[in-house]
Amino acid sequence: MQPIKTDRALPLALLRARETVMSPIRKVLQAHDVTDQQWRVLRVLHENGLMDAKELAKSACVLAPSLTRIIKHLEQSNMLTRRVDVKDGRRILLQALPLGTQLIESVTPEVQVIYQGLSDKYGAQKMSDLLDLLHDVVELN
Amino acid sequence: MQPIKTDRALPLALLRARETVMSPIRKVLQAHDVTDQQWRVLRVLHENGLMDAKELAKSACVLAPSLTRIIKHLEQSNMLTRRVDVKDGRRILLQALPLGTQLIESVTPEVQVIYQGLSDKYGAQKMSDLLDLLHDVVELN
DNA sequence: AAAAATTAATTAATATGTTAACTAAGTTAT
């Protein structure tokens, strides 16, 4: 049984593409002292308002143990608040704080520029097609 | 400046798609006591024969420090050999050993089944289109 | 040829990924 050429292996292709896109963005985030995971978590939270930890973990594509640590970090930086759900004592409710919103608002324009440049080179239509195809992959679950 | 909805953010979309695909594959790898990074490194090395560490790191999408540790691990398991390049004393030459090849040959069929099932559900043509689009993203560099 | 600059690999330090084990809260079954 011949293995699929690594060139056409989907997981590696996804990883390489992600690295290409993230590499310049990561430099921006680094200049603002955020890791890309912290950025992801904060963005998703900001977009959705109030969320419990499980939702957030799933949406931001972060595992629960990682989220625990990321939250601890972001809480210490006053980027978000963390409180136990009164209706269900197991759940943790999270919400972005002004400092977190402020970070997003200052980083977003810089990231946008990079993303726009990428999209221009790649082609807006192709980018849209790619996003649709990726969305369909996730739907397979 | 409104941030792009996280739904249409390329890095997160790539990550989510990768998680969807890797999740079942990871279980197979786990049953054979290999991490997916070790698997990636070993596969690329097996495919290309003799490689130096830098090439391997780039192809397998692994950073140099990670590769150093992965190699150490795979070397102790007799999966590959490691030797200094005679022509350039800085370079490390790597090659798969029979035990490594054997691992690949025993894991590949199981992974293939998963991948095939995925491809059937997703559509072979779409899969091919997706791989092409991903390849083009990497070409942007 | 010796000094300066470059390159490949490793080591160090911190953050995250990953699975497993654990704790606490809630739900279901008897």
Place this chain on the structure above:
DNA sequence: ATAACTTAGTTAACATATTAATTAATTTTT
């Protein structure tokens, strides 16, 4: 109502990601 089960979150342990600093070998400059 209590025991069994399930669920959410945390902690633990190990592997990897990421950047920075270090070491050793090679190449370029002077």
